[in-house]
Amino acid sequence: xxxxxxxxxxxxxxxxxxxxxxxxxxxxxxxxxxxxxxxxxxxxxxxxxxxxxxxxxxxxxxxxxxxxxxxxxxxxxxxxxxxxxxxxxxxxxxxxxxxxxxxxxxxxxxxxxxxxxxxxxxxxxxxxxxxxxxxxxxxxxxxxxxxxxxxxxxxxxxxxxxxxxxxxxxxxxxxxxxxxxxxxxxxxxxxxxxxxxxxxxxxxxxxxxxxxxxxxxxxxxxxxxxxxxxxxxxxxxxxxxxxxxxxxxxxxxxxxxxxxxxxxxxxxxxxxxxxxxxxxxxxxxxxxxxxxxxxxxxxxxxxxxxxxxxxxxxxxxxxxxxxxxxxxxxxxxxxxxxxxxxxxxxxxxxxxxxxxxxxxxxxxxxxxxxxxxxxxxxxxxxxxxxxxxxxxxxxxxxxxxxxxxxxxxxxxxxxxxxxxxxxxxxxxxxxxxxxxxxxxxxxxxxxxxxxxxxxxxxxxx
Numbered sequence: 001x002x003x004x005x006x007x008x009x010x011x012x013x014x015x016x017x018x019x020x021x022x023x024x025x026x027x028x029x030x031x032x033x034x035x036x037x038x039x040x041x042x043x044x045x046x047x048x049x050x051x052x053x054x055x056x057x058x059x060x061x062x063x064x065x066x067x068x069x070x071x072x073x074x075x076x077x078x079x080x081x082x083x084x085x086x087x088x089x090x091x092x093x094x095x096x097x098x099x100x101x102x103x104x105x106x107x108x109x110x111x112x113x114x115x116x117x118x119x120x121x122x123x124x125x126x127x128x129x130x131x132x133x134x135x136x137x138x139x140x141x142x143x144x145x146x147x148x149x150x151x152x153x154x155x156x157x158x159x160x161x162x163x164x165x166x167x168x169x170x171x172x173x174x175x176x177x178x179x180x181x182x183x184x185x186x187x188x189x190x191x192x193x194x195x196x197x198x199x200x201x202x203x204x205x206x207x208x209x210x211x212x213x214x215x216x217x218x219x220x221x222x223x224x225x226x227x228x229x230x231x232x233x234x235x236x237x238x239x240x241x242x243x244x245x246x247x248x249x250x251x252x253x254x255x256x257x258x259x260x261x262x263x264x265x266x267x268x269x270x271x272x273x274x275x276x277x278x279x280x281x282x283x284x285x286x287x288x289x290x291x292x293x294x295x296x297x298x299x300x301x302x303x304x305x306x307x308x309x310x311x312x313x314x315x316x317x318x319x320x321x322x323x324x325x326x327x328x329x330x331x332x333x334x335x336x337x338x339x340x341x342x343x344x345x346x347x348x349x350x351x352x353x354x355x356x357x358x359x360x361x362x363x364x365x366x367x368x369x370x371x372x373x374x375x376x377x378x379x380x381x382x383x384x385x386x387x388x389x390x391x392x393x394x395x396x397x398x399x400x401x402x403x404x405x406x407x408x409x410x411x412x413x414x415x416x417x418x419x420x421x422x423x424x425x426x427x428x429x430x431x432x433x434x435x436x437x438x439x440x441x442x443x444x445x446x447x448x449x450x451x452x453x454x455x456x457x458x459x460x461x
Contacts, residue, residue, distance in 0.1 A: 026374035027346040028412065028420060032283075032333030033082030033132070035354050038089070039068065042344060042414045043455045044075040044446055046089060046118075047375065050333075050356030053085045054101030055116025062116060066355025066362050068375050071118065076453035078410075082333070083132030083182075088139075089118065092409055092448040094125035096139065096168075104135045105166030106150035112166070122168065133182035133232075138189075139168065144175040146189065146218075154185045155216025156200035162216050171218065183232030183282070188239065189218065194225035196239060196268075204235045205266030206250030212266070221268065233282030233332075238289075239268065244275040246289065254285045255316025256300030262316055271318065283332035283350075289318060290330055294342065296321040304335045305367030306350030312367065322369070339369065344420035346372045389447065395459035400433040402426075402447065410448040413458070415441070435460055 029040040036050030036057060047068040048057040055062055058071040079090040086100035086107055097118040098107040105112055108121045126142040136150030136157055148157040148171055152164035158171040179190040186200030186207060197218040198207040205212060208221040229240040236250035236257060247268040248257035255262055258271045279290040286300030286307060297318040298307035305312055308321040329340040336350035336357060347369040348357045355362045358372045389404035402408065407429055413421045421443065424431070435443075435458075443458040 026344055026414070026420075027340050028344060028423075029078075029080055030329060030331050030338045030340055030346065031080035031082040031087075031132075032281075032331045032336060032338050032356075033087065034084040034134075034284075034334040035336075035351075035356050036082060036085075036087075037333065037336070037338060037348070037356050037358060038080040038082050038087055039346065040077045040080060040089075041374070042412055042420055042446060043444070044077055044092070044448065044453045046071040046074065046077040046080070048087070049358040051085075051354035054114045056082070056085045056087055056100035058087060058099040058116065058118050060117050064354050064362075066352075066358065067360050068358050068372070070375065075455065076448065078448065079130060081130045081132045081137075081182075083137065084134045084184075086132060086135075086137070088121075088130045088132055088137060090127050090130055092453050094127050094142065096121040096124065096127040096130065098137075101135075104151035105164060106132070106135050106137050108137060108149045108166070108168050110167045129180055131180050131182040131187075133187065134184040136164075136182065136185075138171075138180050138182050138187055140177055140180055144177050144192070146171045146174065146177040146180070148187075152216075154201035154214050156182075156185050156187060158187065158199045158216065158218050160217040179228075179230055181230045181232040183237065184234045184284070186232055186235075186237070187218075188230035188232045188237055190227050190230055190239075194227050194242070196221040196224065196227040196230070198237070201235070204251035204264050206232070206235050206237050208237060208249040208266070208268050210266045229280065231280040231282050233287065234284035236282065236285075236287070237268075238271075238280045238282060238287060240277055240280060244277055244292070246271040246274065246277040246280070248287075251285070252316075254301035254314050256282070256285050256287050258287060258299040258316065258318040260317045279328075279330055281330040281332045281337075283337065284334045286332070286335075287318075288330045288332055288337055288339075290327050294325045294327050296324065296327040296330070296339065298337075301335070304351040304365045306332070306335045306337050306365075308337060308349045308367070308369050310367045337369075344414070346374070348372060389449075389454075391445065391456055391458070394456075395461045396435050397461045398434070398436045400435050400445075400458065402431050402433070402445075404429045404447070404449065406449045408447060408449060410446075412446040412448075414444050414446070 031038040076092045099115045129140040147168040149165040176192040249265040276292040326342040349366040
């Protein structure tokens with residue numbers, strides 16, 4: 001059970017340092033919708049840009065934005081996921097929020113009413129992961145249970161009825177789900193025993209069970225127990241095994257599977273022989289992947305340059321993008337691509353018809369990754385009366401101690417430009433950071449608790 005804060009968190013001030021301007025290095029989470037983009041900065045604030053159909057950007061309007069625009073003032077956002085025209089996000093307190101199109105109940109608030117600002121979905125505080133499909137949503141709770149809601153014509157909610165749901169509804173009774181990914185109309189999931197499961201639309205074999213038949217409840221894909229990561233695209237699927245191999249199945253008209261053919265696959269097939277794949281992401285008809293050496297690769301449709309290889313030529317094998325070796329996180333919209341590098345800088349490329357690249361332009365698609373300027377980084381602090389933790393010594397020379405009343409979920413240290421220096425997951429009330437290696441200067445420490453977060457200014461002597 002979570003312990004409620006005894007005092008209301010009070011925002012005292014927003015400190016903008018005149019001598020330290022934010023550059024590109026500041027984002028820590030990204031999510032690509034069909035035509036819009038979501039991102040969370042190192043200070044826990046939420047941002048959006050691109051197409052704003054149905055209020056998908058969450059800024060209270062339906063006007064498109066071609067630069068990052070902050071959503072509200074909260075600074076405890078933890079994770080984001082964008083569907084076609086709807087958006088979801090989790091806060092550090094485990095609550096679930098949604099906004100945007102809602103004609104099929106894909107927001108989960110029990111209505112079909114469009115929302116142009118985030119609304120909390122239910123009252124639960126144990127949501128752990130969220131993934132938005134075209135018109136449906138799936139999610140995991142901390143207890144390992146699996147939930148779904150929204151459009152269900154193809155059985156994509158997995159509830160076994162094809163009737164859909166307007167509120168989060170549990171799929172079966174299993175409590176050992178560990179990873180999820182929603183495609184346009186199908187879903188993939190992994191259990192803690194390493195087994196792979198799928199359900200929903202299946203005409204192109206995207207469920208991987210050897211048939212083109214839809215399934216309205218999860219079915220196991222094969223018998224392997226070594227699956228570690230899944231990613232569902234428009235009509236195709238990818239997954240990683242624990243040995244670092246990459247596997248794919250489903251629609252392959254544009255070569256999005258990466259197996260050097262353009263034929264659909266109804267069972268998972270291994271892509272190449274590499275054993276060093278670490279991250280995968282799928283757009284509508286293309287795929288992005290990162291290896292353990294932090295190189296970036298892509299295959300599939302490319303008419304808007306969304307493979308990032310400076311061409312508009314489709315590729316049916318995974319092709320390296322540029323020569324950089326610092327790619328860290330990736331995601332994909334319909335035909336625009338997103339990545340965060342190791343230094344926290346945000347890069348994107350591909351379709352930009354509605355400003356979904358966030359570079360201040362529209363219409364001009366980009367065939368290579370471009371850096372997106374970070375909005376000014378702010379720090380939000382709590383009043384000393386309400387603060388339930390202490391940081392000492394500050395200024396610090398060797399070690400920085402953090403003691404809190406509540407469980408510390410995540411610690412992120414950034415420099416004054418928003419560049420992420422380190423991220424740790426203490427999962428306790430006390431921790432010590434070694435800052436001896438840092439250069440003398442000003443840094444910002446974001447501390448995320450189960451029931452809130454704070455960003456504190458740190459001085460390294």
